[in-house]
Amino acid sequence: MAALRNTLNDPDTSPHVRLFLLKVILNCETEFRPYASFWLPVLLFNTTKVCLRNGITYFLCDMVSHLEKELDFVYSITTFLCRLSENVYIA
Numbered sequence: 001m002a003a004l005r006n007t008l009n010d011p012d013t014s015p016h017v018r019l020f021l022l023k024v025i026l027n028c029e030t031e032f033r034p035y036a037s038f039w040l041p042v043l044l045f046n047t048t049k050v051c052l053r054n055g056i057t058y059f060l061c062d063m064v065s066h067l068e069k070e071l072d073f074v075y076s077i078t079t080f081l082c083r084l085s086e087n088v089y090i091a
Contacts, residue, residue, distance in 0.1 A: 001035065008042050018050045023059070026066055036070040043067060 007013055008021055025032055025043065032039055047063045 001032075005039070005042055008046050015050050015053070018046050019059070022046055022050065022063065026062055029066065029069075033070070033073060036073050040067070040070055043070070 004021055004025075008018060022043070025039070043063070044067065047060070047067065
C-alpha cells in the first residue's frame with residue numbers, strides 16, 4: 001500500500017495512472033477501509049487534481065461517494081476513541 005500511496009503522491013505520475021489507481025481503490029473499498037485516515041489526504045488531493053479537471057463525471061460522483069463513506073468511518077472511530085479516552089480519564 002505504501003507503493004500505491006507513493007505513486008499517487010509523486011508529481012511526475014501520469015493522470016491516467018492516477019485515475020487507474022483511484023479506480024483500484026474504489027473497487028477494493030473494504031481492503032482500504034481500515035486505513036481510511038491514512039488514505040483520505042491522498043484521495044482528496046488526487047480527486048481534485050485528476051477528476052475535477054474533466055468536469056463532473058460518473059467517476060467523480062463515485063469518488064465523492066467513497067470519500068463521504070470514508071469520512072464517516074474515520075469520524076465514527078475518532079468519536080469512539082475520544083469517548084473511550086474520556087471514560088478512561090474519569091475512572
